[in-house]
Amino acid sequence: MRITHIDLYRYDIPLKAPIAISLGIIDHARNLLIRIHTDEGLIGWGEGSPFWMIVGETQASGLAAAQDMARLLLGRNPLDIEGCLEALLRYLPGHPTTRSAFDMALYDLAAKAANMPLYHHLGGSKRTLTTDETIYINPAERMVEDALRIKEKGGEAVKVKLGTNRRDDIRRVEAIRQAIGDEIPIRTDANQGWDTVTASSVLQAIGNLNVEYCEQPIKRWDITGLKRIRQQSPVPIMADESLFDSRDAIRLMREEAVDYFNIKLSKSGGMYEALKINAIAEAAGIACMIGCMSESRLAITANAHFASARTNVTFFDLDAPFEHAHDPVTGGAVYNGYQVELPDSPGIGAEVDGAFLQKLDVVTIR
DSSP: OOEEEEEEEEEEEEEEEEEEETTEEEEEEEEEEEEEEETTSOEEEEEEOOOHHHHSOOHHHHHHHHHHHHHHHTTSOTTOHHHHHHHHHHHOSSOHHHHHHHHHHHHHHHHHHTTSBHHHHTTOOOOOEEOOEEEOSOOHHHHHHHHHHHHHTTOSOEEEEOOSOHHHHHHHHHHHHHHHOSSSOEEEEOTTOSOHHHHHHHHHHHTTSOEEEEEOOSOTTOHHHHHHHHHHOSSOEEESTTOSSHHHHHHHHHHTOOSEEEEOHHHHTSHHHHHHHHHHHHHHTOOEEEOOSSOOHHHHHHHHHHHHHOTTEEEEOOOGGGGBSOOOEEESOEEETTEEEOOOSSBTOEEEOHHHHHTSOEEEEO
16 A cells, blocks of 8 residues: 555634633644545545644645655555654654654544454554543633533543632632642643642642642753652642653653653654553552643544543543534534544544535645
């Protein structure tokens, strides 16, 4: 099998309303869509969500990089996933989100060639995954309303964005806990918004409120600070922005800096690297979460296949499509409330609606 040509798209999806985290405000999912064609008629679909505040990529920079990356893959055997991805990594060591879109399309092709759903191709089985739902930064009263809505819908965990200041962040968590009761765990995420003193103070204050973990309390590069916070905190610490690839995973493991890893395909460069990260974590006794940026159900389905195939992934944050005003994906994972149910069709089992594709500008590399 050989790659004959590759289609590249700007893949914009409006959000129902702007969402705020400590790093900034998002009003659209400005993603990349990749479609790899082969001489055997199989097509692989890939999507990346370049969240510039975290990965340093934009849709425009990703699209420019993708054109060069696509040229490197022409004529190659897409089943040689390692060889294809090593060629991209040698050429452009950055742009993990753009690489993740190619990675996803290659894994889609490989599973289709094997006539297997991707979770089987990865050596795993089908599991029903339960996602949390995120509450974004707002005044505490608004965040309480969102938490009550999630509880009424049957949510089993709420993820609360923090990272502003000590007083307001403590108030947010206290108000949410008081409103929803004690049963539903709260997961917090500061997105690097605190310094070490503020992080330790907030986590001490909310430690008795059934807070399951705190993601990335401080700057991504401060591994020493993360370790110090973990040693003092009553709340387990999860690495997100500090964890891009397997080298980061080894460093975090050696330093005993965190309790959990948050793996995101758009951050790690795709499934190939995510599998390495999870293997390191599993060997070290570190449980993982599958997270997301602002992907459509196309990439969310790929994320879910990965999580289903690896039992060391025990937390699931796959709620990005809840914020999207339009769903252009056919097939794919189905949300049954907060349960994410995977398709059994070969490959990822999802693609983008043809009518939606016709509205997009396309760059074809032959």
